Amino acid sequence: MSRSINRVTLLGHLGADPESRRTQDGRLVVTFRIATGEAWRDKTTGERKETTDWHTVVIFNEGLAKVAEQYLRRGSHVCVEGQLKTRKWQDQSGQDRYATEVVLQAFRGDLVLLDRSERQAPDETAYGAARTRPDRPDPTAAAAPPFDDEVPF
Amino acid sequence: MSRSINRVTLLGHLGADPESRRTQDGRLVVTFRIATGEAWRDKTTGERKETTDWHTVVIFNEGLAKVAEQYLRRGSHVCVEGQLKTRKWQDQSGQDRYATEVVLQAFRGDLVLLDRSERQAPDETAYGAARTRPDRPDPTAAAAPPFDDEVPF
Amino acid sequence: MSRSINRVTLLGHLGADPESRRTQDGRLVVTFRIATGEAWRDKTTGERKETTDWHTVVIFNEGLAKVAEQYLRRGSHVCVEGQLKTRKWQDQSGQDRYATEVVLQAFRGDLVLLDRSERQAPDETAYGAARTRPDRPDPTAAAAPPFDDEVPF
Amino acid sequence: MSRSINRVTLLGHLGADPESRRTQDGRLVVTFRIATGEAWRDKTTGERKETTDWHTVVIFNEGLAKVAEQYLRRGSHVCVEGQLKTRKWQDQSGQDRYATEVVLQAFRGDLVLLDRSERQAPDETAYGAARTRPDRPDPTAAAAPPFDDEVPF
DNA sequence: TTTT
DNA sequence: TTTT
DSSP, rough: OOOOOEEEEEOOOOOOOOEEEEESSSSSSEEEEEEEEEEEETTOOOEEEEEEEEEEEEEHHHHHHHHHHHHOOOOOOEEEEEEEEEEEEEEEOEEEEEEEEEEEEETSEEEEEGGGGTTTTTOGGTTOOOOOOOOSOOTTSSSSSSSSTTTOO | OSEEEEEEEEEEEEOOOEEEOTTSSOOOOEEEEEEEEEEEEEETTOOOEEEEEEEEEEEEHHHHHHHHHHOOTTOOOOEEEEEEEEEEEEEEEOOOOEEEEEEOOSSOOOEEEEEETTTTOOOOGGGTTTSOOOSOOEEEETSSSSTTOOOOO | BSSSSSEEEEEEESSOOOOEEEOOTTTTEEEEEEEEEEEEEETTTTOOOEEEEEEOOOOOEEHHHHHHHHHHHHHOOEEEEEEEEEEEEEEETOEEEEEEEEEEEETSSSEEEGGGGGGTTTOOGGTSSSSOOSOOOOOOTOSSSTTTTTOOO | SSSSSEEEEEEEEEEEOOOOEOOSSSSSSEOOOOOOOEEOOOOOOOOEEEEEEEEEEEOOOOHHHHHHHHOOOOOOEEEEEEEEEEEEEEEEEEEEEEEEEEOOOTSSSSSEEGGGGTTTOOOOOGTTTTSOOOOOOOOOTTSSOOOTTTOOO
């Protein structure tokens, strides 16, 4: 149960190779920039228009970070689900600055590789269940329906 | 990492009290129906129109099932995130029938109670981490920014 | 403003070519089936498991229907945003039956073609603004920031 | 049809009353801050933890801006769907600064008021179809099923 | 800085 | 069967 929802879904291309860093306690963090865009025809002038938006994605999820590091490159096509988070930091002059990023934490967020060549990536679970194990009675194995009196609504 | 996305988000009201059942191996499953609607003005007649859609939600997630059982009632206002799944079953005459439902499995899906009176519900984690533990360096505790050379993109 | 949310996001592959039909008043409707899946490792047995879910997508949105008809085929990789809707119908024996589908109506829903070969599709706007025209002051043209006193929060 | 996805869903409370401004060409723009949060139990210490994230929402959509201005206040409970966008601006010292916001444009985005007292708000369509007119054959009026040969998949 |  |  949550008291709120904070969900970002982005599907687009990487503008550059991902960058890998470590937190002070040694955990892998992978960062990349992804572009989304929209195109439309101006209603008054009839002109074709286009905008690109750039987003920073930060992966703290161990399994997904390894996948991103190994398989994503400049130009990669990817779909990302994460949370919107804003960090505060100080620039050299000591002024407060803010960076708003799309964050993939452990057990939160997901990454879908869309380039055929990258889809050979192992399931993330190979990295230790970085994501999720469905917890439903196996529907294919079930000889009987889950409930005796089952009717559709 | 996933190879696909299957996500349903519904925000609406329960049409009736939730129903609780057990799977054959004893796990709690809670089911309810939720209504969503849309209203619009017909462009040609100018008339106000309205439709209601009814959805079946099935919660296999232990923690969320308990919350739903205890706090949700007919008329409850709720937001649900789950997966779209279709079950096949046989009716009395042996014919194949299908039921398509919004399913909340363990580690997948979420439930947000929107009625003030219900928001006293304990965090789901009280039921044994039915959901998620963020895995990010605690941002408030961090005296230094996560990375030395940090600048916003 | 809406009083509820009804949103489905699916990313997967088509199981067969789309089917085109017309409503009784002549409008194009395109239908296809799309598969999503999940893979996980069983916690107790360690076995690799996998499920596939099949979904029916129905496009009433004129522009998107034409794109789907022309560019999508069995095996196509696609991302779809629509609404969950259940239709009631009678089978030959007069019994009530239900079909639950992911519906893309005009001004609602979206379709993203993920196969490189299909991405040559014209912008949907070519079909008459089947989707959406951003309505924001053009950020690139703006010599001054949108607001005089702008500071980030 | 889109070539990318850029979608943010937030459900939370306003931290302060919305602010109304006008663009240089006179259009209403409403801005507010909304908080989302997550709570979890630290796996190692067993301690209860909590974080709050703050987000800036900017509404360029005329109808939704009017609704927000009139009905939302500090503490209002709201669900928002918009796009993630980053603006560049110059501070007093001429330095480049960035602000990342959740933007609701015309025909894009949605707003759901969750406080009972605010739900009296008129449908947004009262403001001129700021959102969406479903474009589906009216299912209730249909004496016959939409298609002659209809069977569920 | 991506992509079409 | 909900809600406004």
